[in-house]
Every structure is written in C-alpha cells, then in structure tokens.
Amino acid sequence: MDTEFCIVDERSITEVPVPSYTVEEHGTWALLLAKQERLMASRACKEFLDGLDLVQFPKTEIPRLRDISGRIEESTGWKLIRVEGLVHTKDFWNLLSRKIFPSTDFIRKRDELDYTPAPDMFHDLFGHTPLLTNPDFTEFFEEFGHIGVRATNKYPEEHEIHKMLGRIYWYTVEFGLIQTPDGLRAYGSGSVSSPQELEFCVGPKCRHHPFDINVIAKRDYDIWHLQEDVFVIPSFEKLGKDFRTWAKSYGI
Numbered sequence: 284m285d286t287e288f289c290i291v292d293e294r295s296i297t298e299v300p301v302p303s304y305t306v307e308e309h310g311t312w313a314l315l316l317a318k319q320e321r322l323m324a325s326r327a328c329k330e331f332l333d334g335l336d337l338v339q340f341p342k343t344e345i346p347r348l349r350d351i352s353g354r355i356e357e358s359t360g361w362k363l364i365r366v367e368g369l370v371h372t373k374d375f376w377n378l379l380s381r382k383i384f385p386s387t388d389f390i391r392k393r394d395e396l397d398y399t400p401a402p403d404m405f406h407d408l409f410g411h412t413p414l415l416t417n418p419d420f421t422e423f424f425e426e427f428g429h430i431g432v433r434a435t436n437k438y439p440e441e442h443e444i445h446k447m448l449g450r451i452y453w454y455t456v457e458f459g460l461i462q463t464p465d466g467l468r469a470y471g472s473g474s475v476s477s478p479q480e481l482e483f484c485v486g487p488k489c490r491h492h493p494f495d496i497n498v499i500a501k502r503d504y505d506i507w508h509l510q511e512d513v514f515v516i517p518s519f520e521k522l523g524k525d526f527r528t529w530a531k532s533y534g535i
C-alpha cells in the first residue's frame with residue numbers, strides 16, 4: 284500500500300482552531316511530560332535542557348502549537364505549522380529551508396505511552412522544539428532543508444540520494460547522541476520523546492559508534508524496534524560541517 288501524505292496547509296497556526304482535547308488526552312500529556320522530565324537530567328544534552336526551559340511546556344495540559352511556536356520564534360526565528368500527519372519529504376525539506384517545522388496536534392493513545400511509531404504531538408513538540416531554540420542546531424537543520432530541496436530538484440524521481448538523506452536524518456535529528464564532558468547525552472527527538480529509547484540509548488546495551496556521515500548515509504534503519512546502534516557527534520558544529528562536506532561530494 285502506498286504511504287499517504289498530508290496536504291501542507293500553510294495558514295498561520297494562529298488561525299487554526301485549537302482542538303478540544305479530552306481529560307484523558309490532557310492526562311496523557313501530563314504523564315509523558317512528568318516521566319520524560321525525570322529521565323532528562325542525566326540523559327539529554329544541555330542544549331536540549333536549555334531549550335526545554337525556553338519553551339516552557341505546560342505541566343498538566345496539552346500546549347497550544349501557537350504558544351510554543353511564538354517562543355521558538357523569539358529565540359531563533361523558527362515557526363511551527365500544524366499538519367495532520369506524515370509530510371512528503373519534498374514538502375518537508377522545503378519547510379525546513381524556510382525555518383518552519385510541521386507539527387501534529389493529536390496525542391497518542393494511553394496504551395502507546397512508551398512508544399508510537401507514527402509521530403504524535405508529544406514527539407513533535409517535546410522531541411523537536413527545544414532544539415529549535417538553539418542556533419547551532421537550527422543552522423544545521425535549516426541547511427538540511429536547503430540540501431534536501433537541492434537533492435529533490437536535481438533528482439526529482441527515485442534516487443539513492445533520497446534514501447541517504449533519510450538515513451542521515453534518522454541517525455542524527457531523530458536518534459543522535461552527543462559527547463559531553465559528563466558523558467554521552469541524547470539530542471535526537473525520537474530518543475528524548477520516548478521513555479524506553481531515552482533510557483536505552485545512553486545505557487550499556489546500546490552500541491555507540493563514532494559519528495561518520497559516510498557510514499550513516501549507507502546504513503539502513505529499523506523503525507519498529509529500540510535503536511541498538513547509535514552515532515555520537517562531538518558537537519553540532521562538526522555535525523553541520525560534515526553534512527555540508529558530504530552534500531558537496533554528491534553535488535547538492
């Protein structure tokens with residue numbers, strides 16, 4: 284079956300009605316937030332924790348996208364738009380290149396507290412938006428969009444380059460770790476927004492590989508299980524620099 288992608292509606296999210304959530308859904312947000320905040324201190328990187336302070340998620344109710352978007356915009360100029368689900372990569376790269384991150388506004392079911400393969404708003408907001416307040420990360424993230432757009436223009440049909448970009452995104456933006464003076468810390472949104480992933484990714488059973496963009500670009504990933512192989516960047520600066528060099532080597 285073909286994957287269905289949602290239509291990207293770029294009306295400002297200030298015009299988009301805030302859904303009315305049930306008491307259970309607000310409770311799901313509160314449970315997830317409390318659990319992740321407990322795990323964060325010794326497992327997430329400083330840049331992510333600083334971002335958490337800036338976005339100030341409400342503790343007991345689901346945040347409004349417009350509020351979070353406003354706080355990100357104040358720090359780096361990035362904005363959120365609301366989407367209903369999966370965005371086609373072509374649209375996704377285009378949005379990133381314009382400093383826009385698409386977020387869902389529905390929350391996972393109670394029986395998916397630990398992991399949901401289809402991203403919900405807890406993944407999109409808690410996982411992605413704190414680092415959108417960090418200029419070192421957003422410089423890389425915006426560049427990802429520009430390089431993605433160039434790859435799409437150069438190779439509009441199916442091409443290995445698209446798979447490689449997807450793998451780089453997966454092993455960095457979604458599940459990347461960073462080396463810090465205090466040890467390994469998570470910055471990937473998939474790791475920081477999932478209790479199981481966050482505990483596992485910095486633990487002894489996870490295989491920690493040195494960051495090598497050429498290895499990552501050729502390595503397939505599995506969306507259905509805990510990530511047993513992760514790659515550790517020395518810094519966001521190095522991540523951005525190696526990514527640009529890699530893209531240039533492919534003429535994009």
Ligand SMILES: [Fe+2]
Pocket residue numbers: 402406407410411457472473
């Ligand atoms: Fe994500």
